[in-house]
Amino acid sequence: MLNHPGPSAILNRVATVQRRLEKFKLSCPVEYDRLMSDFTTFRVGGPADAVAYPRSVEELRETVLAARAAEIPAIVFGGGANVVVSDAGIRGLVVHLGQLRRVSAAGELLRAEAGAQISDVAAQAANRELSGLEFIFAMPGSVGGAVWMNARCYGGEIAPILHGVEYLTRDGETGRYEPRDGDFAYKKSPFQTGDRIITAAEFRLRPAPGQRPAMWERMRGYEEDRRLKGHFAWPCAGSVFKNDRRFGQPSGKIIDDIGLRGLKRGAAMVSDRHGNIIINTGAATAADIRSLVEDVQDRVARATGYHLEPEILFVGEWP
Ligand SMILES: Cc1cc2nc3c(=O)[nH]c(=O)nc-3n(C[C@H](O)[C@H](O)[C@H](O)COP(=O)(O)OP(=O)(O)OC[C@H]3O[C@@H](n4cnc5c(N)ncnc54)[C@H](O)[C@@H]3O)c2cc1C
Structure with missing residues (x-):
């Protein structure tokens, strides 16, 4: 209650x-x-x-x-x-951080403040004929969030193109982080622990003279694929559960296979187009979403023995 x-x-x-x-x-x-x-x-x-x-x-x-x-x-x-x-x-x-959104480039380095939309940054990179960020075009969220989550899609990931990250500590100290081997992993970044607020990221991209139309074609392709998967049809937060290699198949496929598409709690529903997406069909509450996440976890655990780990974060005051 x-x-x-x-x-x-x-x-x-x-x-x-x-x-x-x-x-x-x-x-x-x-x-x-x-x-x-x-x-x-x-x-x-x-x-x-x-x-x-x-x-x-x-x-x-x-x-x-x-x-x-x-x-x-x-x-x-x-x-x-x-x-x-x-x-x-x-x-x-x-x-x-939505007001911190300046973007600039020097040679193959593109610097974007943390609150810039990562998709806008990918578009600006393409317009400057710098290649490497196309994979993330049309993914919602900010530069800071993409670094924090080590966002990935369409065969790309943030970590390999990251040249440096500027941050501020809760003590008010600024600093610069340079990626080291092993610091990032699947959906993991070194910013998930500690107190650093990402203020800007620098991406090392490849100069691609004359490639602007081809880059835009790839980006429009990714956007269209997301549209077909229903990413923009209803409010959602993308994939709900992390994938886990030990399961041998993506979490969405496991959820599909036990027939959970369309499962509802209040106005929250497992998407009928993709098992790993929960959508808000209208007036869902946060409690509806959380309870549906737990229901899916229970049903998957009972059917397969696997424990699905949420990728989405629950924040604020929960009962
Ligand atoms: C339709 C849709 C499709 C999606 N597809 C994908 C996908 O293909 N791949 C993928 O990886 N994700 C996907 N996502 C999830 C989401 O887009 C990413 O996780 C994104 O990186 C989140 O960024 P954000 O700025 O929205 O972070 P937020 O949700 O605002 O924050 C997430 C976490 O990051 C922390 N954080 C944010 N900014 C900073 C900062 N500057 N400094 C320190 N901490 C910070 C927050 O405190 C919070 O803990 C999708 C989401 C939607 C809605």
Whole structure:
């Protein structure tokens, strides 16, 4: 059972966060009591107490240090394409990086700030006739989120093209990370532990003079394939479960084989086009999605003995 606080408790909580943060006179815009469903591709999620929108690394530093001094927990958000925010929302501050989105190139190196949409960055690379990012065109999410998740698709992966990552620690220190062998793995990056906020990434690409039309053709092909798989037909967060080599087949195939396409919890449904995608068919709650994820895990475990590990992240306050 969800235990919802009453309206006055919520007002008090938000007012407390607001009072504590306003002491620091942040330079960047901040909104209070902001619905997170507007920031997630699943279109679910209750209110965050506060959301800050830093426009520069300096504003990000100021925000992170203020939250720490005010003892307010702060969570970083990119495109919200891999998260399920709870219906009760997020206590504390969401640091939304969508305003950090400058992109520049020098020779074969393309630098993009963390909040830029990774698909836009792939498009800009193609327009500059720099090849290597085509695989990720049309994938939702930010540069920071793609590095954090070591995003992969269509035979490509972020790690092999990563030249360097700029970051900020929660102590306000900036730094630069250079990839080392073994730091990245399937859906794993060194940023998943520790306190580093990715502020920009540099990709090493291949100059491809005269190749712009061919690159765009490949990218349109990937976009079309996603469309056919229903990626854009309903709110979702892409693949729900990680693949695991030990299963001998993709998680989506296992889910298909035991007939779970179309399985529903409230308005959340296992896509009828792809077993590893859960869609919000209208008014799904975060609780519907979580309960469906658990139901699929149970049914797969009973039928096959495999434990499917979610790739999507559950954030916020859960009962
Ligand atoms: C239709 C659809 C298709 C998809 N297809 C694919 C696919 O083919 N391959 C694939 O890998 N994924 C896919 N995804 C999932 C998603 O696009 C990726 O995981 C993406 O990389 C998430 O990026 P984001 O910016 O949205 O991250 P968010 O969801 O905002 O955040 C994810 C995590 O990263 C952390 N984070 C985000 N930015 C930063 C930062 N700057 N510094 C530190 N931490 C940060 C957040 O705190 C959170 O823990 C798909 C999603 C959708 C909706």
